[in-house]
Amino acid sequence: MLSRIALRSVLARQSASTALVARTSATDVSGARDEVNFPRPVRGEPGKVRLGFIPEEWFQFFHSKTGVTGPYTFGVGLITYLFSKEIYVMEHEYYTGLSIFLIVYYGTKKMGPQVAAWLDKEVDSVEKSWNEGRLQTVKALEDAIANEKDSQWRAQGQELLIEAKKENVLLQLEAAYRERLMNAYQEVKRRLDYQLEKAALERRISQKNMVDWIVANVTKAITPDQEKQTLDRCIADLGALAARK
Template sequence: MLSRIALRSVAGRQSATTALVARGSATDAVGERDEKNFPRPVRGEPGKVRLGFVPEEWFQFFHSKTGVTGPYTFGVGLATYLCSKEIYVMEHEYYTGLSIFVMVYYATTRFGPKIAQWLDKEVDAVENNWNEGRVENVKFLEQSIEEEKAAQWRAQGQELLIEAKKENVLLQLEAAYRERLMSAYTEVKRRLDYQLEKSNMERRIAQKHMVEWIVANVMKAITPDQEKQTLDRCIADLSALAAKK
């Protein structure tokens, strides 16, 4: 029984080592395990036994050749042969061992199931603890993947925000360009209006001075006699117009 457990533990370690070696090939490009071609190792369970220590395979081996009673007949016959030929001598150590065997058998049948249940619970607790750690690690990695996807989504949003800011800067530059263009237009128009007003003012001043100069020269050219004659003629014309009315 103990030898079978030792062999199975060694085989389990070898399979675990093989799984660790093949870990690189058991995972694909994205890091996910190929559960179909590389299944996860399962904790081995001891096989069935009879009489507390005899493997079930031995009985199956005899059952195909001698029937159901074959293993028991073989065991009793072998023990009888050893004892009758004094190959196995029944000295005082034999009875001591027999007493110990009876006590062990009693303890096994009395306390064995409870101890087995307790040990199974402890093994299940350790296995559940290992699985819990693995599940929590998987959840943590999945959460990290989701956070990474969210970070990528935020990064894409930042790209859109940067594009919007660039567009806003271009609009501000366009507004500043139009404002400066309007300012240049206003300044040029104001200066042209100033030049026009200046030209009009110079023309009016020149016209005024010309009129005053002509009037002054005409007034200088008129003598007092001509002025008196003109005044008399005007009075006569007015009198004639009054008489006609």
């Protein structure tokens, strides 16, 4: 009993690992399915049959060995053998089954195409709904990817806008810095001009006071006789100059 349980657990682990490897190999690194090496399964269509239920492969198997009549001969011979040896006894259930078979055969021939068409239509409808759901999911994912890329693009635009705002702030700081430098320059120049004008004014006042003091002292030092002599000398010089001309 324990060995059976251990064997089942080992088989379950092997099947799980096999399924994991298959899923991993069916998808690439990005998660997309490899449609070339691992195509999606397609719903199979039923094969061709004869007599309503016998597959065509059965007749093809006999055709290569016994010809065209081989399958029919084998079927009739097998039924005859079963009946003759009473392996299959024809009791009342046999006739009931034969009647049911005839009814089913007639219903299949009479209503089979309509029922088959209706069933095929329903199957196609269900498959279409499944495919629509898958396509809608793919479309939604593609739209989500496009929206994400658009959001990333917008985020990059925000980064550019932030850089532009930083540049504007730096320009404003530079303008304020230069304005303050100009204000400092003007204030220093105004103070220096004031000191220069003050020094020039003081020098002019000193010169004027000095000239007035010298003139006053010189005027005080000249006597009336010296002034008269100087005046006479000047008149003589002017007369000499007039005679020369």
